[in-house]
Structures are given as C-alpha cells and as structure tokens.
Amino acid sequence: MQSREMQLKRRPVGMPVAEDFALVTADLPPPSPGEVQVRNLWMAVDPAMRGRMSDAKSYVPPFALDAAMEGPAIGEVVASADPEFAPGDLVFSRLGWREAFNAPARALRHRDRTRLPPQAYLGFAGSTGLTAYAGLLRIAQLREGDVVFVSAASGAVGSIACQIARIKGCKVIGSAGGPRKKAFLEEVIGVDAAIDYKAEPNLTKALAREVKAIGASGIDVNFENVGGDHLQAALALANPRARFAICGMISQYNVTEPSSAPRNLTMLMTKSIRMEGYIVLDHMDLEPQFLADMIAWHDAYLIRQAETVHEGIERSLDALWGLFSGDNLGRTLVRLG
C-alpha cells in the first residue's frame, strides 16, 4: 500500500510558502505485531501548526524536517495486528498530513461511527468542540439567561461556542471580521447579534450598541479568542460578577509589540470579574459528558458543523493558506478518503 504525505522540508520564515513543503509518496508495509494500519478520511488544519514548523522552544516539540507533519485526523482501520482494533473501525489519531499510516495501537482512539459523521470528531465532537464546551460550562460557569460575547465567533472554536451558548438558553453576541463572516454568524450559526469588527471604528461602542439592541444591560460571559480591543470592550460592557473564559488572544500572537489594550483592567475589581485562562488538555475528564451532549444535540438538529473543506492531500497547503488569510469559516478540514 502507498500513502502520499506532506513533509516539512525547511523551516518557514514568516508566512510559509510552497517551497517549504513537499508531497512525498511512501510505501506502507503490513502492520507489525501491536500495530494498526489506518487510512485517513479527514484531517484538520489549525493555527498551532505554524508554531510547530519553527524550532523555537515551546510546550510541544517542533515538526521534524523531511518527515510528514502531524495533526488531528480521523480514519478507518484497514488492517490490524492488535486485538483492540479491527478493519472498519473508526479511529482518531494525531497522524494527519498523510493518506495512510501504520501506528502502534496506543496512538489511536476508537470513535463511534454510528452516531456522528466522521469529520464531526475533528470539529464539534473533537478538541475544538471540547475547548468551547469546557470554556463555557466549566471555566465561565455558563447559566441560562446569560448574555455571552464570543470573539472570533466564525472560527473553529467560536462557532461552536456560539451554538452551545444558544442551546443553554443564553443570548449570544458574536464578533468576526468582514461582512461575509458577519452574514455567516447571522444566517448559519444563528447568533442574537453579530459585529463586523473591521467595520467598527470603536469596538466598545459597537458592543454597547448590540447589548442594547438585544435588550440587555451588559455581558455576563466573555468567551475570548482575540484579546486586545476585544477584551477591552468585554471589560467595559461586563455586568457585575461576569466570568471571562480566556481561550485565546490571537491578536497578540504575531505582533512584535504587544497591544496596549485592554487599558481598563481596573474593571476586574469594580465589577468583581473573574478572568481565567485554560487549555483543553486539562479538561479531558469532561469528554464522556461532552460527547453524550454533542450526540444528543446533533440528533436534535441543535448543532451543526461549521467547516471549510479542501479536497485531497495535494490541496492541504491551500487549507493552510486559507487559515492565515482569514478566508476559512469554522473548522478547516481536508478530505483525504
């Protein structure tokens, strides 16, 4: 069996270019004892992969040169030399960026193919979904009737956060950049109010306007993906005892001089605000309840996968460019099989 895989050939400087990568065809022998052979159906592309292309010190190791990159993938067992897996099983792995692979059984996780479409396990039923779920329900202690502000609301995590908040009986104000994303929030995701932050000279005034428009006095929960001006607006409009789940601050990652916003952190005291950062790996204990909820919500047509799909391993770099250009809506996926 053969597999095409996307290898990193050199470490990008600034925005990655095509010459940093190569599509290579590899031969796959039958699996050795304890190994499983998997054909990938879908892989996901996310911004954290850019970090692993560099060899700067981080809490995850960099991608090796001249080897296939890695990332979340969902696939089907083709052949198995391990008693826990059988041909036809649906499995999750971190071995994306390749069409097929052999791996030790411990690198795989079973997923129930009868309940959800396979790519849901890379989206609303995967770690992006769990990130939204843990942030809202555990970190922000979401309650029915809360007014929730979600930044980067059209993104992989934000689009799920908006839907979970609505399912839980909350009002949702989503922010995203550009009229296309704003329309996506209003028409596909279904928020109570949407803000195109690129069209707003003053984000705090824009949020105040939308809070008023939905008949609220302020926001009770902030699901923060952006930071900077978004965080400043959320602090300014926060109700007393508001809870902020700090999921990301993408506005701060690629700047040489970090933003001077927010300049209103004294609101933390005057409004008794709680602000908490988290990483999803610390909340894996929620996974069983999370999966049960997601399957139930999916069955009731309450949650939908927001995704941008690219076709084939040969288009996987387009998925990457789309991520950085801001063209992608929801989760960025590549269909491999």
Place this chain on the structure above:
Amino acid sequence: MQSREMQLKRRPVGMPVAEDFALVTADLPPPSPGEVQVRNLWMAVDPAMRGRMSDAKSYVPPFALDAAMEGPAIGEVVASADPEFAPGDLVFSRLGWREAFNAPARALRHRDRTRLPPQAYLGFAGSTGLTAYAGLLRIAQLREGDVVFVSAASGAVGSIACQIARIKGCKVIGSAGGPRKKAFLEEVIGVDAAIDYKAEPNLTKALAREVKAIGASGIDVNFENVGGDHLQAALALANPRARFAICGMISQYNVTEPSSAPRNLTMLMTKSIRMEGYIVLDHMDLEPQFLADMIAWHDAYLIRQAETVHEGIERSLDALWGLFSGDNLGRTLVRLG
C-alpha cells in the same frame, strides 16, 4: 456633651488642602428612644475617602458639605436608649471623623472588648483584615506551600495579607516603595523576601531574582494591590494554574492615561491563570470564621497590627496627608479617646 467633628467645607480639586475642611464643635443632646450615644476611641483613614470628597458618580454617595465626614470607627457606648446596647459596650460604626455621636442602634455593631485591643477592629480584625482574608483564602484559594507575591505589602491590607499567608505555611515576597517600607516588611512583618520597587529599574527581573533567592520556581498566588508593572511581573513569574486575587490597582486610579502594562496577558492562557477581582462586601459571610481565626492568631502572637497612629481629631488631617504622601505604614488610625 460636646463633640468636635471634621467637616468637609468644599470639594477638593486634586490633593485636598486644609481649607477644604473645618473642625467644628457640636452639642450632643441625650439619645432619643432607639438611639445610642457613643464616644469614639479610634477612627481609620483610608484612600477611598478621597473619592467621597468629590461628587463624581460612584457606588458610594459623596460626603455632604458642612457635615462631618464618615469612616470606620470604634467607640464605647456612653448612654443608651435602646435595649440592645448598654454603657461600656464596644461598638463599631461608620461614624468616624467625630469624637462622639448619637445614632440609631442599627448603625452600630457590637465588638468583643475582652479578646482584642479596640483598634484591632479597624485593622486586622476589621474590613481591611477581611479584605486580605477573603482575597487569599476564598478568591486565591491559598494552599500550604504556595509562593505568594503581595504588592503594596506595607499597606493596611497588604501587611495583613503577608501575615496570613505566612500563618498558612506559604512563602511570601512583598513589594513596597522605599527603603523604610522594605525594612518594615523584613523586620516587622517578617516576609521571606522584600522588594523596594522604587529601587528596581525592572520589576519583573527583581521578582525573578527574589523567587530564585527563596528557592522557588515562580509564584502560585498574586495578591494584587497595585496593577500595572506589578501585575506584569506577577504574570511573568506565575507558575501554571496560579491564582490572582485582584484587590486593588492603585497605580491606575489617579492617572489620566491608564498604564499600558501588563502587556503579557497571553500568560493567562499559556499558564492557565485565574485572575479575579472582588469587593469585601460580597464576602461578609466569612466574618464569623475570620474573627475566630484572627483572635486565635492574635492570642498565639502570630499576627500583629501594623499601624500608623495620629493623636486627636485635630490631627486627623495629618493622617490623611500621610496616607497620600506614602509616609504611613500599615493601617492609618487616629486615636480619639
């Protein structure tokens, strides 16, 4: 009976001056039914009083002109026309800035004069003590062995926070401005390490040095009174899952342009930090346990009142100037009786 009281005569612009106030002598009739006559023993002066001298909108009403100002006081019942109070009782009230007063019984709270010196109820056993106690034990969830960073550590709240943290088996690094306050922290309060922030060109480097000096990897708890550069240093040196109790941000209160620090809020995510503002009024349910703990710690010589005392109502304005000039250590008190 006569009482001298300090009245506000006009609203100060910038730093208050003597001409904004007048010491006035008032006649006190015997208490009417339901009233109690109290002779004040001590009053406290705190920075929040400056806010009430202005008539800007706030969550507490401004002081009236041509009337005695208000503030925490501890006094002794002289005469009572209410069954709940008897001459000789020790009582807490918000009716400071006067030598004696008549007030309805509901404006008074009994305090146990057999267990603590009267002025302790304006300090470690009063709302400043409860602010430190609630911030460390409830908001920051202090645990034995934590490394705790306290800013404004020589102040009314900070000096108690340092002592509570030590009692709870934590290591404490305190920051204060100037060699006199640093020595006070080291010799009177008894911290593990003290920083004179005015002598440090880079507070983050100074905190890193002291963390290392006490054999720690970082800080687990930040008790924040200052904000700005202090908060930035605390974020930079925080251990994973550190808890920040945001009690105050005094560096931000009197500036026209809020500080651009901290510029490292992304640490909230990368270290899963929780940062929570609070006001002591939301934590009054802790008072019985707090008072029991404080009395036990006082009896065991584990806690001491850090205070700067001025003598007599005629010196009460000196207490106020000392507060703003930074001359005062610990709680600022005026002895009235």
